[in-house]
Amino acid sequence: MKNSSKYLFKSERLGFRNWNSSDIEKLHELNSDKEVMEFFPSIPSKSQTSEFVVRMIKQFEAKGFCYFAVDELVENKFIGFIGLSEQTYEAEFTPCIDIGWRIKKEFWNKGYATEGAKKCIEYAFNQLKLEKLCSIAPIINQKSIAIMTKIGMKMQLEFEHPLLKNDSRLKSCVVYSIENDTLTT
Numbered sequence: 044m045k046n047s048s049k050y051l052f053k054s055e056r057l058g059f060r061n062w063n064s065s066d067i068e069k070l071h072e073l074n075s076d077k078e079v080m081e082f083f084p085s086i087p088s089k090s091q092t093s094e095f096v097v098r099m100i101k102q103f104e105a106k107g108f109c110y111f112a113v114d115e116l117v118e119n120k121f122i123g124f125i126g127l128s129e130q131t132y133e134a135e136f137t138p139c140i141d142i143g144w145r146i147k148k149e150f151w152n153k154g155y156a157t158e159g160a161k162k163c164i165e166y167a168f169n170q171l172k173l174e175k176l177c178s179i180a181p182i183i184n185q186k187s188i189a190i191m192t193k194i195g196m197k198m199q200l201e202f203e204h205p206l207l208k209n210d211s212r213l214k215s216c217v218v219y220s221i222e223n224d225t226l227t228t
């Protein structure tokens with residue numbers, strides 16, 4: 044398959060695509076890095092990673108979006124995921140579609156998360172016509188919150204994450220959001 048047809052959309056340096064079974068091993072490697080997973084309650088097992096990939100493929104088929112698999116275009120290397128996913132846990136702001144990211148350490152601090160997230164917002168608002176996106180992070184994940192600010196999201200509220208209630212380090216979270224002002228009301 045030619046690179047031009049492999050991607051759903053591209054940013055300047057990145058290609059965004061649905062997942063395939065050959066990504067499971069690459070995502071497992073990313074998920075096994077303790078520093079990458081510093082702000083998550085646990086390191087996913089290989090089977091949890093595999094289930095995640097299946098869930099993303101199904102969500103993409105049903106809704107037209109998921110946390111997209113992302114490749115760096117020049118070297119054609121998988122760098123991680125950036126994309127959109129439904130959040131349905133019980134909270135004041137749910138259900139919502141969130142924008143999220145997880146990138147291999149060797150690719151950090153090159154502006155990829157910022158570039159990719161901006162492109163995903165464009166895709167969500169212009170192609171998918173979504174009304175609003177949110178983004179959620181534990182307050183201690185300041186690096187992730189910095190991305191939210193850089194891509195134009197605004198702080199909406201602080202909350203205790205219902206799935207992290209027993210984790211005193213991670214349970215205090217923030218929601219940032221951005222609305223689609225190109226939609227006519």
Ligand SMILES: CC(C)(COP(=O)(O)OP(=O)(O)OC[C@H]1O[C@@H](n2cnc3c(N)ncnc32)[C@H](O)[C@@H]1OP(=O)(O)O)[C@@H](O)C(=O)NCCC(=O)NCCS
Nearest residue numbers: 079144145146151152153154155156157180185186187189
């Ligand atoms: C968060 C993450 C996606 C950022 O990816 P990235 O491609 O390195 O991000 P960018 O290069 O676009 O931007 C990084 C920014 O964070 C800043 N930064 C780095 N460490 C920081 C810190 N401890 N606190 C605040 N900002 C920080 C950098 O200076 C840079 O900002 P700048 O470009 O304005 O100088 C990446 O670190 C990652 O995958 N982390 C682990 C997974 C994760 O935590 N996901 C979010 C879960 S809520």
